[in-house]
Amino acid sequence: MKSLSYVISILILGLAFACAPKEAIKQEVDPLKSRIDALEKKVADIEERLNNLEGKVNAMSSEIEAAKKEAREAKATAQEALNASKSSVDKAESASKKAEEAAKRAEEAAKRAEASVEKAESAAKKSQKAFELQQKK
Secondary structure (H helix, E strand, O other): OHHHHHHHHHHHHHHHHHHOOHHHHHHHHHHHHHHHHHHHHHHHHHHHHHHHHHHHHHHHHHHHHHHHHHHHHHHHHHHHHHHHHHHOOOOHHHHHHHHHHHHHHHHHHHHHHHHHHHHHHHHHHHHHHHHHHHHHO
16 A cells, blocks of 8 residues: 555656646645555554454354353263263162253253353354444444
């Protein structure tokens, strides 16, 4: 972007030198240069904000993946508890209690994981909307 602004400035200066005195050229070029500088700053600011938003989205993606992993682990724990209760015929009563407790913990963990996923997805949507709003500006 800077090289483009310099090329434009050089072209304007070249044309101006051929047709007008230095003071007139300066009066024409200075506002253009300041506008170009302002635009370059805005572009840099937008790029910085995009990078920040991208980092937040990546962080949220990591959180979502962690929540999904926790849900899978909770489901696996519940399945293991169920299998253990079926294979322990001689300890059916105590194994059944342990399986129920493990299942409850797994369900609570799954609920927490689902809530975390919903929160993360909501946050991702909000970030996306914020990103889109920033793009419209």
